[in-house]
Amino acid sequence: MASLRFPFLFSQPHKTPSSASSDASTRSFSTVAVALASGGSSLAAAGAIIAITQSPKNPFLENAMNFLLSNFSPNKNHSSPLWGSVSLADNSAPVTESRTGMAFPSILKDTQRLLGIGLRKKAVFGLKNIDVYAYGVYADDVDVKKCLAEKHGRHSVSELQQKEELRNHLMENDIRMTVRLQIVYGRLSINSVRSAFEESVGSRLHKFGGYDNKELLQRFTSQFKDEIKLPRGSIIELSRDHDYILHTTIDGKEVGSIQSKLLCRSILDLYIGDESFDHKANEDVESNLASLLHK
Numbered sequence: 001m002a003s004l005r006f007p008f009l010f011s012q013p014h015k016t017p018s019s020a021s022s023d024a025s026t027r028s029f030s031t032v033a034v035a036l037a038s039g040g041s042s043l044a045a046a047g048a049i050i051a052i053t054q055s056p057k058n059p060f061l062e063n064a065m066n067f068l069l070s071n072f073s074p075n076k077n078h079s080s081p082l083w084g085s086v087s088l089a090d091n092s093a094p095v096t097e098s099r100t101g102m103a104f105p106s107i108l109k110d111t112q113r114l115l116g117i118g119l120r121k122k123a124v125f126g127l128k129n130i131d132v133y134a135y136g137v138y139a140d141d142v143d144v145k146k147c148l149a150e151k152h153g154r155h156s157v158s159e160l161q162q163k164e165e166l167r168n169h170l171m172e173n174d175i176r177m178t179v180r181l182q183i184v185y186g187r188l189s190i191n192s193v194r195s196a197f198e199e200s201v202g203s204r205l206h207k208f209g210g211y212d213n214k215e216l217l218q219r220f221t222s223q224f225k226d227e228i229k230l231p232r233g234s235i236i237e238l239s240r241d242h243d244y245i246l247h248t249t250i251d252g253k254e255v256g257s258i259q260s261k262l263l264c265r266s267i268l269d270l271y272i273g274d275e276s277f278d279h280k281a282n283e284d285v286e287s288n289l290a291s292l293l294h295k
């Protein structure tokens with residue numbers, strides 16, 4: 001059963017809520033508590049839904065909703081949060097990307113911890129924005145502490161949470177990391193993946209390398225061979241190992257590895273750089289890194 005102690009937080013608001021909104025959430029939560037006390041679990045869940053709809057960004061209510069759904073729903077085997085962007089329930093419960101329903105393990109490769117989740121959207125023919133994939137950003141606990149604690153460890157958690165510098169150091173240093181892409185769009189062709197990477201990684205190679213990196217880009221994109229199929233739910237992992245080796249894995253099978261600090265930096269920039277695909281992932285990573293450094 002999911003615990004209510006949350007060591008990691010996802011997308012908590014930076015500002016302290018005003019007293020008016022705190023009052024509103026206290027009132028809303030009482031609705032849930034009363035319903036629960038009267039023994040009606042579906043009534044409680046309904047109350048929580050109404051309360052959250054009225055204060056959709058309130059993390060307290062989100063946690064309450066997840067608690068109710070995981071403890072009082074007919075299927076008590078839910079292991080992941082079901083509502084909104086919430087914190088990790090404990091060190092092993094998966095975390096769900098709320099807009100797509102994609103669940104991410106909270107630990108990868110035994111030592112890499114989930115720090116943030118984002119969503120990659122893309123406009124098709126300049127019109128409709130489609131959800132292409134959800135992504136999770138992971139970093140190795142020990143490497144993070146070793147590389148970042150000396151410089152940032154003396155700052156308090158609240159000071160650190162404002163620091164985008166922390167995120168930049170994560171990308172720059174020799175810290176093992178993984179970006180896990182979980183495909184949402186069911187009609188993705190490998191051609192479109194190759195050309196999207198050409199465009200997005202190409203622009204970052206240019207930004208950080210400042211010279212023509214066609215050969216490096218070609219080595220990376222050629223890993224995505226024509227015969228690869230990517231139905232909804234497929235998983236692409238881009239993992240930076242020590243000495244800046246980038247391993248690319250599709251559905252658990254390694255399709256190539258390339259040693260390049262520039263390539264690793266460029267890939268990470270897509271997901272947690274200043275102009276990342278989803279700024280929510282940046283915020284998650286900043287606040288969870290800050291907590292990790294103070295554990």
Ligand SMILES: CCCCCCCCCCCC(=O)O
Pocket residue numbers: 120122124132185188192193194196197200201
């Ligand atoms: C019709 C949808 C086309 C979208 C293709 C994106 C495929 C994934 C590419 C990964 C790199 C990126 O997100 O830029």
